[in-house]
Amino acid sequence: MAYGKWEIYPRGRPDLNNLRKPMDPCDREVDEFGRLREAAHEYFCRRNGEMGKHPHILLALLVTSSQHRRRGAGSLLVQSGIKKSDETGLPAYLQASEQGRRLYGHYGFEDIDTVEFNLSDYGMTGVERMTEMLRKPSGTAELKVADST
Numbered sequence: 141m142a143y144g145k146w147e148i149y150p151r152g153r154p155d156l157n158n159l160r161k162p163m164d165p166c167d168r169e170v171d172e173f174g175r176l177r178e179a180a181h182e183y184f185c186r187r188n189g190e191m192g193k194h195p196h197i198l199l200a201l202l203v204t205s206s207q208h209r210r211r212g213a214g215s216l217l218v219q220s221g222i223k224k225s226d227e228t229g230l231p232a233y234l235q236a237s238e239q240g241r242r243l244y245g246h247y248g249f250e251d252i253d254t255v256e257f258n259l260s261d262y263g264m265t266g267v268e269r270m271t272e273m274l275r276k277p278s279g280t281a282e283l284k285v286a287d288s289t
């Protein structure tokens with residue numbers, strides 16, 4: 141029905157070197173969306189790499205199957221990460237689609253930066269917005285987030 145993946149990095153990410161690698165060129169050839177996949181790869185690796193210099197927990201994936209949306213499943217999975225964040229004192233970080241952004245806002249995530257992907261650059265139509273968001277654990281001192289540009 142719904143799937144969420146929280147990754148916990150108490151000492152920052154151990155795989156920073158992997159995040160600096162370009163996408164395997166073979167992955168670009170799989171289908172007609174290769175260039176978009178490559179742009180997404182570059183975006184996620186760069187942003188996760190920047191945040192990865194700091195201790196945090198990352199919401200790496202959240203999806204609810206379309207027939208079960210707006211019934212609270214996504215919220216439950218977000219809350220499980222928030223609980224872990226508050227227990228550990230680690231800030232919670234994610235990159236939100238427009239569908240997820242409102243939901244995360246309800247739980248105290250704040251915008252850091254928004255990037256627009258113009259899908260016409262990739263043979264499609266529309267614009268996809270991704271917003272980096274951060275929620276500080278409750279009851280802890282302010283976290284210094286590195287420049288994400």
Ligand SMILES: CC(C)(COP(=O)(O)OP(=O)(O)OC[C@H]1O[C@@H](n2cnc3c(N)ncnc32)[C@H](O)[C@@H]1OP(=O)(O)O)[C@@H](O)C(=O)NCCC(=O)NCCS
Binds near residue numbers: 204216236239240242
């Ligand atoms: C984003 C996503 C994961 C949300 O999952 P979800 O299970 O629908 O989440 P919830 O049901 O907890 O909350 C969604 C909305 O329904 C509302 N809601 C929750 N339970 C409800 C209920 N019983 N009755 C009415 N509304 C309800 C929530 O308040 C929320 O409202 P909002 O739009 O104002 O934020 C889902 O839309 C999705 O999979 N989208 C595609 C993938 C994607 O964009 N993932 C996020 C990547 S960061």
